[in-house]
Amino acid sequence: MPPLxxxxxxxxxxxxxxxxxxxxxxxxLRAQSDDSVPGAPRLLxxxxxxxxxxxxxxxxxxxxxxxxxxxMLNDPQVQPFASEIYRTVADLFDQFASxxxxxxxxxxxxxxxxxxxxLMPKNISDQAEESIRDDEDPNSEDAIRRRIQRKRRDQNxxxxxxxxxxxxxxxxxxxxxxxxxxxxxxxxxxRRTTSIKNVTLVQLLPPRQGRPEIEYFKRDGTxxxxxxSKTASKVLDHWLDxxxxxxxxxxxxxxSVMARCVGAEGTRPQLTFFVDPYNIIRRIVNQxxxxxxxxxxxxxxxxxxxxxMGGSSxxxxxxxxxxxxxxxxxxxxxxxIFGVLRPETGDSTPPQWVPNDVTSYTSMYWDFxxxxxxxxxxxxxxxxxxxxxxxxxxxxxxxxxxxxRDDVIGNMAGRYVTLRWIEPPIKLNSTAQLxxxxxxxxxxxxxxxxxxxxxxxxxxxxxxxxGYVAYTxxxxxxxxxxxxxxxxxxxxMLLDDWIVFSxxxxxxxxxxxxxxxxxxxxxxxxxxxxxxxxxxxxxxxEKPFMVSFLRSSDYIRQMYxxxxxxxxxxxxxxxxxxxxxAAKVSAMxxxxxxxxxxxxxxYFAPSGTFAYDEPSGMHLxxxxxxxxx
Numbered sequence: 001m002p003p004l005x006x007x008x009x010x011x012x013x014x015x016x017x018x019x020x021x022x023x024x025x026x027x028x029l030r031a032q033s034d035d036s037v038p039g040a041p042r043l044l045x046x047x048x049x050x051x052x053x054x055x056x057x058x059x060x061x062x063x064x065x066x067x068x069x070x071x072m073l074n075d076p077q078v079q080p081f082a083s084e085i086y087r088t089v090a091d092l093f094d095q096f097a098s099x100x101x102x103x104x105x106x107x108x109x110x111x112x113x114x115x116x117x118x119l120m121p122k123n124i125s126d127q128a129e130e131s132i133r134d135d136e137d138p139n140s141e142d143a144i145r146r147r148i149q150r151k152r153r154d155q156n157x158x159x160x161x162x163x164x165x166x167x168x169x170x171x172x173x174x175x176x177x178x179x180x181x182x183x184x185x186x187x188x189x190x191r192r193t194t195s196i197k198n199v200t201l202v203q204l205l206p207p208r209q210g211r212p213e214i215e216y217f218k219r220d221g222t223x224x225x226x227x228x229s230k231t232a233s234k235v236l237d238h239w240l241d242x243x244x245x246x247x248x249x250x251x252x253x254x255x256s257v258m259a260r261c262v263g264a265e266g267t268r269p270q271l272t273f274f275v276d277p278y279n280i281i282r283r284i285v286n287q288x289x290x291x292x293x294x295x296x297x298x299x300x301x302x303x304x305x306x307x308x309m310g311g312s313s314x315x316x317x318x319x320x321x322x323x324x325x326x327x328x329x330x331x332x333x334x335x336x337i338f339g340v341l342r343p344e345t346g347d348s349t350p351p352q353w354v355p356n357d358v359t360s361y362t363s364m365y366w367d368f369x370x371x372x373x374x375x376x377x378x379x380x381x382x383x384x385x386x387x388x389x390x391x392x393x394x395x396x397x398x399x400x401x402x403x404x405r406d407d408v409i410g411n412m413a414g415r416y417v418t419l420r421w422i423e424p425p426i427k428l429n430s431t432a433q434l435x436x437x438x439x440x441x442x443x444x445x446x447x448x449x450x451x452x453x454x455x456x457x458x459x460x461x462x463x464x465x466x467g468y469v470a471y472t473x474x475x476x477x478x479x480x481x482x483x484x485x486x487x488x489x490x491x492x493m494l495l496d497d498w499i500v501f502s503x504x505x506x507x508x509x510x511x512x513x514x515x516x517x518x519x520x521x522x523x524x525x526x527x528x529x530x531x532x533x534x535x536x537x538x539x540x541x542e543k544p545f546m547v548s549f550l551r552s553s554d555y556i557r558q559m560y561x562x563x564x565x566x567x568x569x570x571x572x573x574x575x576x577x578x579x580x581x582a583a584k585v586s587a588m589x590x591x592x593x594x595x596x597x598x599x600x601x602x603y604f605a606p607s608g609t610f611a612y613d614e615p616s617g618m619h620l621x622x623x624x625x626x627x628x629x
Contacts, residue, residue, distance in 0.1 A: 037165050037222050040116035041249035043235045044161065048248045049280050050119040052273040057111035057165075060270045063315040067322070068627040072603035077595035084592050088584045102176050110173050113165030113222070118248075121283065122157030123230040156283040159212070159228025161235060167221040174218060177225070184214065197240050201233055248274075253329060257310035260327040260619060269312035276308050300381055302336020319534070319626060321605065326620040339374035342367035343545035343613045344414055351417065351436075353495060353515035354522040359431065359554040360420040361522055362609075364546040368412045372405070401455050407448045413438040413497070421507050422554050426561040427486040432504035434511065439497055446494055465505070466512025468493055472505060484567050527551065530625065531608040538621055539610060546611040552624070553604035560597050563589065603627050 040053045054060055064070050073082040093104040166173045181204065185191055188207030193200055204214040215232035216225040219239065226232035237243035248254055254274055262269055281303060285295050311326040334341055344365040354361055376388035383391060396404045415438040423432045439445045453460045453471050461474045473490035481487060488503040495515060502508045513519050522528050531549050562568050569589050576583030594600075607624035 037113060037220055038239060039249070040114060040118070040163050041254065042247050043163065043224075043238050044116075044118050044248040045120060045234055045238075046246040046248055046251050047279075048118050048120050048251075048274075048276070049158070049283075050273075050275045051116065051248065052118075053114060053116040053271065054111075055268055055270050055272070056113055057115050058113070060315070063270060067315060068603045068605065068624075071627075072600060075595075075599070075603075077599055081588075081592045081594055084588045088588055091584065092580075101179055106172065107176075110166050110169045110176075111164055112167035112169060114163065115165070116161075116163040118161045118163075119280075120159050120161065120228075120231070121279075122155075122159045122228050124155065156286040157228075158283065159226065159231050161227075161231050162225040163222065163235070164225075165222045170218060170221045170223065173223050177216060177223065189214070196236060196242075199236060199240070201236060253308040254310070256616070257308050257327050257329050258312075261310055261312040261325040267314060267317075269314050271313040272310065273312075274308060274310035278304055278306055297381065300336065301378065302338055305331040305334075305336065305338055307331060317626065321624040321626045323538075323623045324621065328617045328619075330617040332615060335374075337378060339377065340371045341613075341618070342370045342374075343611070343618075345543040345545050345612075346415060348544065348547040350522045350528070351498070351515075352521055352523070353498075353511045354417075354419060355421070355510050355514045356520035356522050356525050358419045358421050358522055358551075360418075360548065360550045361528075362418045362546065362548040364416045365414055366416060366545070367414065369409055372409045399455075401451045402448055407444065411439050411441055411444055411448075413440050417498075419507075419511075421504070421510070422558055423486060423504050423506055426558055426565075428484050428562065429486050429488065430558055431555075432486075432488075432502065432507040434500060434502040434504075434507055436495070436498045436500045439499055442494065442497055445499055449492060449494060449499075452492075465491075465493065465509050466516055468495055468512055470508060484565075522549070527606045531606050534623065534625065535608045535610055538608075538623060539612065542612040542614070542619075544610045544612045546609070548609035548622075550607045550609070551604075552607060553601050556600065556604055557597055560594065560600065564594060 040051065044051060065074070072078055090104045164173060181191070181202075184204055189204040190207070192203045192205060194203070195201075199217050199219050201215060201217045206213060212227050213229045214225075214227055215230075216223060217232055217236055219236075224232045224235050226235070234243070234245075238245075238247055253276070257274060258272065262272065281298065282295070285298060288294070307329040309326070309328040311324060313325075314323040315321070317323075330338055330341075344367050346365040348363040348365075350361055350363070372388075379387035379391065393404045396402060402408060417436045417438075419434040419436075421432045421434070422430050424430070449471060453462065459474050460471050463470055463472060470491055470493040472492075475490075477487055486504075489505055491502045491505050491508045493500045493502075493508060493512075495512065500508065500511065502511075514521050528549055535547060569586070572582055572586040572589065576586040605625040605627040607622060609620070609622040611618065611620045613619075
């Protein structure tokens with residue numbers, strides 16, 4: 001079966017993702033599946049390169065239906081619009097998946113228990129070995145070159161496995177696979193079957209070298225589908241206890257990562273994943289002909305110190321709508337490329353200049369000087385001695401008059417804060433940004449900024465904003481920018497012991513007002529106080545180097561206003577003249593009236609993010625509070 005074109009594949013995956021998010025409003029829940037099916041980590045080989053698993057599809061559908069988004073989609077005022085979106089996605093899905101002869105509703109209803117997919121090293125098939133041996137002229141230079149290329153490709157290739165527990169719906173899944181198999185066989189594949197302890201293993205052998213073998217089997221309501229030689233068969237051997245090889249569950253790196261993510265909550269996660277970046281990169285590099293030159297450089301960067309990364313996602317509960325964890329396992333000491341990871345800890349309380357209506361707030365502590373020096377060391381590996389001086393510092397000083405190492409990096413106090421704010425009126429790019437770095441010496445920073453202004457007198461102007469001297473862009477207004485876009489500007493200010501940069505003058509003015517006249521600040525907002533208190537419980541005594549606060553309802557409001565704006569509807573209507581997807585979206589917008597935003601806002605609660613460092617690696621966590629309707 002030929003692959004879908006790249007653009008169609010992206011549309012297909014995007015529609016499937018959106019459909020699953022909307023599915024709780026359209027699909028009935030069914031009884032849970034049999035728990036006797038082993039978990040995917042006990043079926044996959046130890047050298048699995050990447051793994052993603054949904055613990056139970058039925059539970060996930062139920063949890064999503066009970067989530068804030070699920071409740072919103074089932075709201076009587078929203079449900080007609082959500083149903084129209086679902087129907088539109090389903091119609092588009094049918095266009096792309098017509099060859100499979102299955103509707104989106106049927107496809108989403110098939111999984112009942114675990115759903116897992118895995119990337120693993122490619123096994124050299126018997127057919128490939130025979131092809132190499134049967135080369136017409138094994139001693140010719142071309143034959144030798146082909147054998148080397150083929151061996152390198154096979155030894156460093158990738159294979160994949162899909163595990164779907166369909167339970168009582170397994171016959172529906174078998175019917176889908178039968179239809180796909182028919183197309184594959186029509187393209188020249190040869191079908192073979194083997195019976196192993198009353199389980200039929202189907203192998204589809206390719207008609208020529210370079211195309212992958214395909215294997216699959218059915219057992220206990222579960223289908224295991226493998227792309228590559230000895231993929232599904234290895235899973236079957238583990239399931240039947242016919243293999244002495246270790247599984248992914250036996251792997252120490254996998255267990256260490258999962259213990260930091262799965263063990264962080266009191267319930268089983270609905271979704272887990274694990275990635276082995278080092279071995280994935282190694283195989284990709286070794287597939288090329290320059291591996292002998294490239295790989296030593298990669299090794300010198302210390303990439304081998306990253307032993308794995310993984311995460312988990314939990315949904316449901318009385319307090320949280322969702323909780324996620326990500327852990328990166330790194331061997332000490334931190335050198336090479338990991339020498340740039342130099343987090344520190346400190347007080348993450350919002351400074352008094354952070355307004356109460358910001359969309360997001362992030363505070364991070366970092367040893368910028370050490371990171372800067374270690375980046376210089378990495379540059380020297382590729383560009384020789386004093387690479388940072390030659391390639392970065394000298395050009396910057398020549399252009400701006402700023403000594404980057406002394407005037408900027410050396411003056412950083414170790415704290416960085418970034419804010420987001422929706423600047424009215426709502427535009428496509430209404431999200432304004434502000435970045436602030438705390439400094440040690442205000443006099444030095446003031447002189448540096450004055451020197452930059454003197455270097456660019458025609459591009460920067462000085463003005464006073466909220467009682468503080470600011471340097472703003474002197475560029476003329478872009479008259480060609482559509483009305484649907486905000487005119488972003490460059491603004492730089494020394495705000496007490498902070499160097500502040502923003503792309504919005506209005507945002508900078510709002511910040512100075514908060515700092516000066518005591519207007520409402522984020523620190524006093526009940527939503528922030530609630531997220532901050534829950535953040536302390538999630539840290540479990542760890543000291544974070546990064547914390548973040550987010551109001552997702554602000555972004556939803558921005559999208560809401562854009563969708564309802566006449567400009568957006570006119571744009572989508574014009575695009576729909578040549579694009580069937582845009583045409584359906586246009587019809588959907590014109591035929592349905594969204595409820596007032598305040599009816600939707602109640603379904604969106606704030607969220608928090610945190611990160612902390614530990615000897616074995618770094619941990620990142622996030623949560624969204626359950627919306628109080």
